[in-house]
Amino acid sequence: MIEAKQLKKSFAKPGSSKKHEMVLAVRDVSFSAADGQVTGLLGPNGAGKSTTLRMLATLVKPDDGSAHIDGFDVSGDVLSVRQQLGFMPHNAGIYPRLTAHENISYYAKLCGLSRNESNKRVDELIEQLTMQSFANRRAAGFSQGQRTKVALARALVHRPQTLMLDEPTNGLDVMATRGLRDIIRELAKQGHCVLFSSHIMQEVSALCDHIAIISDGHIAIADSLEGIKHQTGEDDLEDAFVRAIGETP
Amino acid sequence: MRFLVVMFKEILDNLRDQQTVFYALLFGPVLIPLIIGGSIIVSLKQLSIDFDEVTTLAVENAESAPNLMEFLYSNNIDVESAPDDPISAVRAGDIPLVLKIMPGFAEALRAGKPAPLTLFENEGDKKSTKQARKITALLQSYGRTINALRSQHRGIDSNVFESLEINREDVSRDGAGGQLLASLLPFLLIVSMVMGGFYLAVDTTAGERERQSLEPLLSLPVKRRELVLGKFGATLCFVTLSCILTSISIFIMFRFFPIELLGGGLNFDAATLFKAFLVASPLIAFISAVLITVSAFTRSSKEAQTYLGILMVIPMAPFFILQFVNIRNVLHSMPIPMLSQYQLLEKIVIGDIIPPLYVALSVTGTLICTVILLALAIRLYTRDRILM
Known part of the structure; x- marks a missing residue:
């Protein structure tokens, strides 16, 4: 369960010669994502999706506003938040010199699992995500799909209640994307709260029960797919999206 | 942990x-x-010279200075005859040094005059300069012995010519x-x-x-x-x-x-x-x-x-x-x-x-x-x- 209220974040402009020139990345983000559902955070590039997810993952502190993951405050009880949360950033970020198995079991041990528990859990994930064929190979030569699977397994290793995936289907081929969708649906069915960010319309409409459209640092509209179509008076999500972010389709 | x-x-x-x-x-x-x-x-x-080490030295015209050869031999120098063209041999690095006993060496020595010697060395070759330092030191010591003998012969204390006594002691x-x-x-x-x-x-x-x-x-x-x-x-x-x-x-x-x-x-x-x-x-x-x-x-x-x-x-x-x-x-x-x-x-x-x-x-x-x-x-x- 994710609840975000009026999150705000600005950064020092990178590469700026002026010292305190700030960029407002997120100005006002409020939305919620329920357990047992897939929630989509949909927005164009640079809208503030990644910054929002980073705030929810306790990686950066919000300047203003608040957010709770399963009741824990992201600005206060960070270790409890992280215990509840599995986060997969938009680059897999796995270690190329370690095998898939070692990559996952490193995270398992870091999350406090004993050697036995960790081995059991890693084997379980390898089976669940059908990674048997490359589990003991070093990650350096993995395809994007294989890397995404390893990263997803890592995010799931401590059995988090809430899962956040930042553009997980980037660079995946059709079959890998379909496979990932099935896994995400299955996780939601098991009662997890899944938050999924994307800039791809079809992706979101095919998968999400609830959609929050983010544009220029604020949530333009947040509702079910039907609700969004109804509110915007558009029949197609793409048109609805364009209208929601303030353009005319 | x-x-x-x-x-x-x-x-x-x-x-x-x-x-x-x-x-x-x-x-x-x-x-x-x-x-x-x-x-x-x-x-x-x-850089460091080992006086106990036996080295060979090429000498041209060695037979005109038998006493010097004897002295060198007793100081761990084996004398051998010099090649025909000593300058190019030293320049090419075939041998490190050549000592040439100049004509008139024996006569000058007998007459109590400075006896001429030439040492061909190669400054560009570390081995040559190192040996030259060793040979020069030996020759100077031989020269001091002759000085002493000459002054004694004329009834003069050889210390007269030593106006300074310089003692260097490395205390490190x-x-x-x-x-x-x-x-x-x-x-x-x-x-x-x-x-x-x-x-x-x-x-x-x-x-x-x-x-x-x-x-x-x-x-x-x-x-x-x-x-x-x-x-x-x-x-x-x-x-x-x-x-x-x-x-x-x-x-x-x-x-x-x-x-x-x-x-x-x-x-x-x-x-x-x-x-x-x-x-x-x-x-x-x-x-x-x-x-x-x-x-x-x-x-x-x-x-x-x-x-x-x-x-x-x-x-x-x-x-x-x-x-x-x-x-x-x-x-x-x-x-x-x-x-x-x-x-x-x-x-x-x-x-x-x-x-x-x-x-x-x-x-x-x-x-x-x-x-x-x-x-x-x-x-x-x-x-x-x-x-x-």
Whole structure:
């Protein structure tokens, strides 16, 4: 369960010669994502999706506003938040010199699992995500799909209640994307709260029960797919999206 | 204890990286001592003259100076006949020196006049100049004997011609070469420590940011302190290993190069190296902390390598400073990391007694700096900026 209220974040402009020139990345983000559902955070590039997810993952502190993951405050009880949360950033970020198995079991041990528990859990994930064929190979030569699977397994290793995936289907081929969708649906069915960010319309409409459209640092509209179509008076999500972010389709 | 998980992962990960392993286990501990230490020892050996060593000298027209030949022979010089063209032979390096007894040598000697000799040497050839110095010294000694005989013959005390009596006495324990060799030990140890941890530190901090594996790592339920300590621990292991290997290779190197002829007093035996390792060991922690902290500041491994490349000068700085500056009050420099270890290690090699207070100050100063640096690194990891 994710609840975000009026999150705000600005950064020092990178590469700026002026010292305190700030960029407002997120100005006002409020939305919620329920357990047992897939929630989509949909927005164009640079809208503030990644910054929002980073705030929810306790990686950066919000300047203003608040957010709770399963009741824990992201600005206060960070270790409890992280215990509840599995986060997969938009680059897999796995270690190329370690095998898939070692990559996952490193995270398992870091999350406090004993050697036995960790081995059991890693084997379980390898089976669940059908990674048997490359589990003991070093990650350096993995395809994007294989890397995404390893990263997803890592995010799931401590059995988090809430899962956040930042553009997980980037660079995946059709079959890998379909496979990932099935896994995400299955996780939601098991009662997890899944938050999924994307800039791809079809992706979101095919998968999400609830959609929050983010544009220029604020949530333009947040509702079910039907609700969004109804509110915007558009029949197609793409048109609805364009209208929601303030353009005319 | 999760920092142990991080530590073991980083060690395993970096043992699979050929660059890290090369610099930590081969470049610092073996190649640098061989290149720098070896060349210094060889050049010192070339500079020092061994009068007991039997050498051969090519002499042209030897038969006109039988007494001189006898003198040379009794001073460990074997005389052989010179080639036809002595100048080109010496220039080509076929033989190091040719001594030519000039025509009129015997007559001049008999008449009590300066007897002409020519020594062909090659200034561009170290072996030739070294032998020329040896032969010149012998010839001067022969000349003094003849002077004495000539003056005696004329009823004059030969001391009349000696207007000054210059006594030079080297009171240092070890001589110039010894000082250089003594500072070689701390230099090699510190350089190898830095080389040993360099790539691992860059890989585990700046490299992790670059590979974008830092973001998921920081979102785990682990304290940042544990992550930093784990990376520090892994660097520490590599630096320690590098330092031990360097001690061993220095030990082996000095087995092959006898240092007695450099004026003795220097010690490179196992006990000395062990003591040196113990005194230098706080530096292992300090250098690891410097490497981790500096690379935590940087955004990419390239940037980290640039900064650390500049920092590489620091371990060499005391080496050069101490060559030029004599620090009189050693007590003041003892709490300074690197500088104090340099001075202590030099003393150990020379065989000086080290007051326990010096060691205590050195250890305390170095460890305090290490803790400050680590606290800084942990602070860097808790800022938002670490991900930017």
